[in-house]
Every structure is written in C-alpha cells, then in structure tokens.
Amino acid sequence: MDSFAAKWQPTVLSLFRFITGLLLFQYGVAKLFKFPVVPYFAxxxxxxxxxxxxxxxLVLGAMLMLGLFTRLVAFILSGEMAFAYFIGHMFKGDTPVWxxxxxxxxxxxxxxxxxxxxxxxxxxxxxxxAILRRKA
Incomplete structure (x- = not known):
C-alpha cells in the first residue's frame, strides 16, 4: 500500500494545492463580487x-490554483488565515471563544x-x- 500511495503523492499534492486555492478563491469572489450571495458577505x-x-x-487563491510562486503565496495565505481566526473568530464580544x-x-x-x-x-x-523550473 505504501509504495502505491507514494507513487501518487506528487500528483495528489498538485490536486491538494489546486483545490485549496479554489476554495480560497471562492471566498474572494463571494466577498468582492457578491456571488454567490452569502448574507454575511453582503x-x-x-x-x-x-x-x-x-x-x-481572490488573487492569491488564483495563483495557488495555477501553482505560481506557491511557497510564498501559501505562506502569505497561511498568515492571513491565522489573522482571520484570531481577529474574526476567536473573539466574539468581550470574551474569547476557544x-x-x-x-x-x-x-x-x-x-x-x-x-x-x-x-x-x-x-x-x-x-x-514546475514548468518554470524545467525551462530554467
């Protein structure tokens, strides 16, 4: 099983990167273009x-889907999501909700x-x- 899974690991990594970018991209579209209509983002x-x-x-999610500057883009998005958790989720009212x-x-x-x-x-x-690395 390990050798079979290891064979597909690089391809699944690319798929994971694309889906993560797509999911983040949809949040950007909903917030900026109001599509689909999400009451919280209205x-x-x-x-x-x-x-x-x-x-x-929107922008970095698209770059993540394409796999362009993946490491830097993902690092920035990771920080944004940590910031989003601590600013937008953890503190509801006067007391932290853990x-x-x-x-x-x-x-x-x-x-x-x-x-x-x-x-x-x-x-x-x-x-x-990967394409840019091959050309260099």
Missing part, C-alpha cells in the same frame, strides 16, 4: 479589512495549516512553478 466594502482579505483570497466549533473558525484553522503545509511542500509537478 455588506463587505472593498476598502475594509474583510475586503482586503477578499482581495488576497472552541472552533463554537466560533465558526474551523475553516480558517484548516486553511491556515493547509497553506502552511503547501509553503513547505511546494506546488507539486502539475504547476506553473
């Missing part, structure tokens, strides 16, 4: 903290660590990074 202004986060998710199930921060934590992993693992063989 009043997001472009020049607000959430609007800036949406811009990062449990991600209660503060709706599960996705932010998962994105943070998925991007942290991608910042160390790279984009995989099916990426613009």
């Amino acid at each position: 009043k997001v202004e472009v020049f607000s903290l959430i609007g800036f986060a949406g811009t990062l998710e 449990f991600p199930l209660l503060n709706n921060g599960t996705a932010a934590i998962l994105f943070c660590f998925a991007c942290l992993y991608l910042s160390t693992a790279g984009g995989g063989p099916i990426s613009l990074d």
